[in-house]
Amino acid sequence: MDKLEFEDLLERLCQRLSKESRDSDEHHKPSKFEARVRTVMGELLVGTGQEAAPNVDQGFPDIVVGKFGAEVKATESNSWRCIANSVSEGQRSLAVEQIYVVFGKFGGIPEVRWASYGDSIMHVRTSHVPRFEIEIGTENSLFAQMGTSYEEFRQRPMHEKMPYIRDYARGRLKPGERLWWLEDTELDEAGHSLPLEVRSILQLSAEEKKSIRAEATLLVPKIFSPSRSRNKKGAYVDVAMFYMTYRGILAHQTRDFFSAGSVGENGATGDYVRDATNRIQDEMRAAALYLEDALFLEYWGYVPERSSVILDWLRLADEMASDWTPSDELFLAEQGKS
Template sequence: MIISVNSNPDSSEFGLLLSSTISELNVQAQKSSEKISTLLGRSLEPYVRDVMSDLATGTPFENSIELIGGQKFPDIVAKKYYGIEVKTTTQNHWRTTGNSVLETTRVESVERIFMLFAKLANPMEFRCRPYEEVLSEVVVTHSPRYLIDMNLESGETIFDKIQIPYDTLRKKDNPIKPIIEYYKSKLREGEELWWIGQEDNGKASNIIVKIWNSLPAEDRSILKIKAMAYFPELFGSSNDKFGRLALWLITSESVVCPNVRDLFSAGGKGQVIINGKTYGNISRIFLNLFENLSQVVETIISTPATELSDYWRRHTTEKGKLMDWIDLVDIQGQKIRDAKHLNIKQMLTDLIFKK
């Protein structure tokens, strides 16, 4: 890690220092390509430090650049104001995974950051651009990170897409939220956000992935109850009605279930008695709902309306979420041939609000 001990920024001199540093690095890449090609990752940082220190002689940055350890961001800090993040690739392109969106390790005093990118494949080349101008998207490894593209055109950064400047976003208490909202707005049918969606509700996805049948019976029961609360389309007739549930099990609960349909549809039809009236020829998925209705209702009540709005893909409120869920299930139930003889809305209302 590299940090400066000086203070007052000087924009023009720093711009000249960056330009001369890149020029010198490219000259040395031609003269000593074998040596530089071995400087991967952090190995390049002290090399860049030495080049910058030599070129800083006679400038306001002379004797101010130091190499330090740790995981701080960015890698080079000059006069406690300017920063350079150093990235390398051995591939013949200008893209790589960047730093965390959260920037929890950022040097606090740094205001302007530049990306110094070393392409160590033939032909070897160094480039440098303002940090916020080369961040095209957000991708996920173990946390949301920026995707760096040194060839990115003007107006195509992730900040242009979410319509929030980089400096504004990074200073937010929750910089992930606007990014989540942007990617959610781009979802197509059958798509869900992986991991990143958890950032908005305080949950974390388990790093260990489990097979459904390996779960304890109690855990399987809890997940089925949540599924009936969160995914009203389960009670409809769509061919892909289990798709979002399957994605949710993987992305939110770290559970792989090869036979999601069987969880709700396996078994024959039956009957249920509500307020003394017997309803027959009821499909298994509705029998499962009626048998677990109190737990489903409890789940809906305990889940924030904002979270339910995401699951249901329609706005709901704390006051109206229970009736909204009944309406959604009823709408789906009307699409099933075997449920056309039933008034699902009335049945659920009678069971939930029974006198």
């Protein structure tokens, strides 16, 4: 099978999966979608002498067909953009010469598209490890910005990739921002645990502060624990670590960011954390849709269904609060209360 034949197969695959996804939501979950892609690809390969084999090492890409590979991605949002694989590609199949991405977009009008994996990479971000971000149809390839190609970049060892990433990050810095990685170092596959750009929380606009407070409140319901409890102390550590490792924000006094009078002023109860949360319900609703599954897994211990994030959060918050019941006051519409 040559390149044109494999791309024709991908086109037929995506046409079929697009129709299926509009007729039924049975395979909209990422884990189910990958299995369905492999099944349909196998059916289309009948009679070609090829088969759609999984990457037996659970590595990269997800599916191997001879010298070609397909990395499967899916999102329940109305976007062609998502986080992709580690920059290191440490578990890449050696048999694969060219990789494509098969992307299922199940928000809005469901559709499945394919594209060259390298051409779809448009950003590199760091949370726990440097990871690519892809967008189907992007006109601004990351590697064009870096002055190299995906094929050339991927073959370099990690310590040779980092200068490209730092130069790219420097070009995106805003006034007052600094790179966190300053020196060339030999990095292992895990990379670095902190983002490249770090800002003080004092530099943020009022809207940015409100947004990241909503994110942290959603991820860390322990902030409603009694003031002298171990959970309360741990909550602010969790928040500070989230801001530093995921948002690149240095929070000097995390407790004050949630409990100072300025964030809950003019509230009905006089409990600043409680009143402040009442004021960020819309921001929390938004965060419930865009925060990554990996964050919920890290902070909650499991990945909730997107449709039930708010209700799950209310249950967790009710368990933590001792002198009030969050579900009596917050997100009443989601609970079917007037």
